[in-house]
Amino acid sequence: MRSSSGAVLNIPANAFLDVNGDLVNTHVELAFREFYHPLEFYLAGVPMTYNDNGEEKVFESAGMVELNASADGHELFVNPAQIISVDLISWSKSPEFNLYDLDQATGLWVDQGKDSISVSEKAAELEQLPPIPAMPKVATPYSFKIKDDTNNFPEIDIYERVLFDPVNPSKCGVSNATEMRINLLDSGIFEVISIIDAFGKYQESRCLCYLAFEQGEDYDSALEIYQAKYASLLSEREALADDINLQWDEYQDILDQHRKAQIKSLSGKEKIIRTLSMNKFGFVNCDYPLSYPQGGLLTPYFVDEEQNPITLNEVVLVEQNTNALFRYTSTIKYNPDNENVMWGLTPDNKLAYFKKEDFDLLSKSSKKQTVTMHISEKELLSYEDIMKVLF
Missing domain, CATH: 2.60.40 (Immunoglobulin-like)
Structure with missing residues (x-):
């Protein structure tokens, strides 16, 4: 479950208990809020002080949420065996922050230990998408054919009607050879290996290539086959890429709010996610106690x-x-x-x-x-x- 601000609620099965401690199997209503800015803390009236060994300090927040649950108008409780967690966008990847639950009865924050932190970059996330075979290319002057005049390597006969177009022509060293091997790599690019094994000499040359076809009917047919064969994979990959881009757009929106408010100097190159465990419903804050300003x-x-x-x-x-x-x-x-x-x-x-x-x-x-x-x-x-x- 994802909020409009990019937080993700991870809710396992059997996560809710009623007042008697029994599992709830009916419709559950959730009330969820995120807090990213001191003005939000202020308007919500959330206490942000903490007694640190007798010294009053103020919490600096790396992320705060409020989550409550009810069913049929009755308050629900967290199942300690099936903890809900929230993946929250944050401005800090510092390990010095701790998780705190707000005790509603006393107004005091209770230390719950550490959260977990993940840091990612957009380019790295996109690189993790499922690989797809490279699209067929239109033949160029560098494209070449492979033909087995010896009839000793029938496995390359399937490439009789295609061309190979080097990814980097300057690094392509294939030539006439006594043996040719063709490997399809995970990236969808082909590795063409020419082997010379004669007169006591053994030499291998390799060339990374796209499949290529002459402009016209051959290319149009190859493209049509490619699109039909990989339609499902292409659609899945596009949806995953759209989701990653959406999450980064939401992240940038939150960073823009911080920049406009001059609260944090953030580059936006990294996306920082802090995972907050909900030991109880109510306010959960990821904080570091600060002393009051000096000077x-x-x-x-x-x-x-x-x-x-x-x-x-x-x-x-x-x-x-x-x-x-x-x-x-x-x-x-x-x-x-x-x-x-x-x-x-x-x-x-x-x-x-x-x-x-x-x-x-x-x-x-x-x-x-x-x-x-x-x-x-x-x-x-x-x-x-x-x-x-x-x-």
């Missing part, structure tokens, strides 16, 4: 652009190249060397925000200072609306 301390007195005081009970800060969300209710820690975006909600639920160019104007002092927030007067109805304002 700058801001004790804010918030005002709007008309210098009217505004109340922000909480603000959140996002750093470029860090897929994490830092929440503050008083003194704000930030790194002046990073590109930062900060926002909060006014009492009348308007978005107040502070961007990189605003941080550049701050005093380096940790004393209380006026922080002029921009207030969005537009009605923000969607995630995309908010993204356009903040990033």
Whole structure:
């Protein structure tokens, strides 16, 4: 099962249990969400802090999902003998991240160990497609025939009406010989071997070739036979190639979102998939605990652009190249060397925000200072609306 964003849900048989621990054999409804960006964490209200040996840290996420299941309106549970897994597109292949389940009762994250990581490149994936024989070629000046004048090698008689066209003429050294061998390689290309074994001399020359035919009836007939013979294989290979290209297109779309938001500098040359095991339904996160930013301390007195005081009970800060969300209710820690975006909600639920160019104007002092927030007067109805304002 594949989501619109490219995540793959791997659901084995007998994966669901009811409240009594019995297998569920009726229709199951799934609710599934993916989270790739700090703004998504914020809007979902997901807690992203973690107690690391007494120090409060913030999770940087390499991938997070929420999965729930129900049947006939009743909550279902994971069968520990048949674990569901999710293959999730990620920006990081670092092994330092761990899997965490969110305990809904306490709001705390529970360490579940490591996920598995796979890294691939598009060209390599396409190279793994089932090989197909090369299409027949129209004969060129380099094409040659093979004929057995000795009648000692009947196995090459089947090639009497075809030509061989070298893949690379400059590396083709076949010539008149005492024996000719022809091997069909997995790639569908033919290896022609000419052997001289006479007067105490033994020499082999090899040439990789396509099958070729003279332009006209011979070629048209050969092409028709080829298409009929390999129609099923060609169709299967095309479908597999389309699926690979679609997955890479979806991957690029997600990378583009990160680039526009300036969250991660990603090349897109590699596709990174992290496999998250669902030990329980709810939120599962692949995270690394980060300390709060260092270098700058801001004790804010918030005002709007008309210098009217505004109340922000909480603000959140996002750093470029860090897929994490830092929440503050008083003194704000930030790194002046990073590109930062900060926002909060006014009492009348308007978005107040502070961007990189605003941080550049701050005093380096940790004393209380006026922080002029921009207030969005537009009605923000969607995630995309908010993204356009903040990033």
